[in-house]
Amino acid sequence: xxRALNFNAGPAVLPDxxxxxxxKNWLNFHQTGMAVMELSHRSKEYExxxxxxxxxxxxxxxxPDTYEVLFLQGGASLQFSMVPMNLLTEGKxxxxxxxxxxxxxxxxxxxxxxxxxxxxxxxxQRYKTIPAKNIETSEDAAYLHITSNxxxxxxxxxxxxxxxxxxxxxxxxxxxxxxxVNIENFDLIYAxxxxxxxxxxxxxxxxxxxxxxxxRSHLPTMLNYNTYADHNSLYNTxxxxxxxxxxxxxxxxxxxxxLPVIEKRNEEKAKILYDVIDCSxxxxxxxxxxxxxxxxxxxxxxxxxxxxxxxxxxAKEEGFIGLNGHRSVGGFRASIYNAMPVEHVIQLAGFxxxxxxxx
Numbered sequence: 001x002x003r004a005l006n007f008n009a010g011p012a013v014l015p016d017x018x019x020x021x022x023x024k025n026w027l028n029f030h031q032t033g034m035a036v037m038e039l040s041h042r043s044k045e046y047e048x049x050x051x052x053x054x055x056x057x058x059x060x061x062x063x064p065d066t067y068e069v070l071f072l073q074g075g076a077s078l079q080f081s082m083v084p085m086n087l088l089t090e091g092k093x094x095x096x097x098x099x100x101x102x103x104x105x106x107x108x109x110x111x112x113x114x115x116x117x118x119x120x121x122x123x124x125q126r127y128k129t130i131p132a133k134n135i136e137t138s139e140d141a142a143y144l145h146i147t148s149n150x151x152x153x154x155x156x157x158x159x160x161x162x163x164x165x166x167x168x169x170x171x172x173x174x175x176x177x178x179x180x181v182n183i184e185n186f187d188l189i190y191a192x193x194x195x196x197x198x199x200x201x202x203x204x205x206x207x208x209x210x211x212x213x214x215x216r217s218h219l220p221t222m223l224n225y226n227t228y229a230d231h232n233s234l235y236n237t238x239x240x241x242x243x244x245x246x247x248x249x250x251x252x253x254x255x256x257x258x259l260p261v262i263e264k265r266n267e268e269k270a271k272i273l274y275d276v277i278d279c280s281x282x283x284x285x286x287x288x289x290x291x292x293x294x295x296x297x298x299x300x301x302x303x304x305x306x307x308x309x310x311x312x313x314x315a316k317e318e319g320f321i322g323l324n325g326h327r328s329v330g331g332f333r334a335s336i337y338n339a340m341p342v343e344h345v346i347q348l349a350g351f352x353x354x355x356x357x358x359x
């Protein structure tokens with residue numbers, strides 16, 4: 001079969017090698033006579049998968065021993081609530097930088113828990129830019145929350161805020177493992193897996209161990225980070241199949257050469273599409289300002305509505321999947337996460353050039 005030209009924003013494309021390895025072991029994992037999703041999460045076979053996934057994350061992301069690596073469920077959306085429930089202590093305010101829909105949703109959940117403060121926002125600019133130079137934190141700040149990459153608007157933090165006075169929390173759902181970051185610059189990172197890390201169903205949380213003391217004992221058990229830290233994320237049945245596939249993706253990433261190679265590949269893929277947009281003399285219109293452009297999600301539109309409808313129709317006929325922009329903004333979006341082959345990006349660039357020539 002021919003693999004789809006899958007530009008979906010998430011769940012997104014996975015590496016062919018990962019899917020082939022999973023298929024090979026689908027019915028009989030390591031001669032157990034069982035599939036991975038049939039294994040007990042207390043079995044030696046699954047515990048090995050679990051530990052290998054944690055060790056690979058630590059290795060690839062250079063996570064120090066002073067940080068916990070946790071596997072949770074509920075997606076990044078549950079973290080919108082868990083972060084303030086665990087970190088927003090009495091008399092403090094959760095500080096938020098608004099750069100898009102997901103940051104807005106995180107703020108909305110925090111408002112249900114306690115006091116909040118908007119440290120910066122680019123909403124008035126239709127979220128075309130990252131307001132990195134205009135951040136103001138409150139005197140009673142409990143933490144500063146950012147969204148590192150914005151899938152809907154195609155913006156991404158190029159340089160992260162630095163404030164030793166308060167913890168920095170980052171939703172990295174759509175760009176964790178896509179580039180080198182200094183983990184020690186952050187106090188808590190969370191990421192739904194379904195972009196670069198694996199399939200939907202597991203959420204990775206990386207947090208400083210010292211932050212665990214903020215989690216209050218009266219919190220519901222499953223909403224307390226200590227529950228997962230104390231039990232190695234095995235307090236209850238974890239999403240075993242998703243964690244297995246996460247481990248395979250991490251092995252694939254390591255085999256490529258790790259983050260230096262992955263980051264270079266992602267820069268090359270993004271440049272291919274941005275060059276088409278920039279050289280189109282206004283035919284294609286990029287959404288994000290150049291200094292804030294995402295290397296994961298290329299958001300763009302066409303110069304008129306009629307051309308936009310024709311573009312989407314012809315793209316589907318050519319086999320391109322998932323180019324629709326988010327329903328809240330319209331337009332188009334090409335998501336080019338780690339597993340997106342450069343050949344597929346080149347094909348899309350070629351289609352865009354050809355469409356412009358004929359229109």
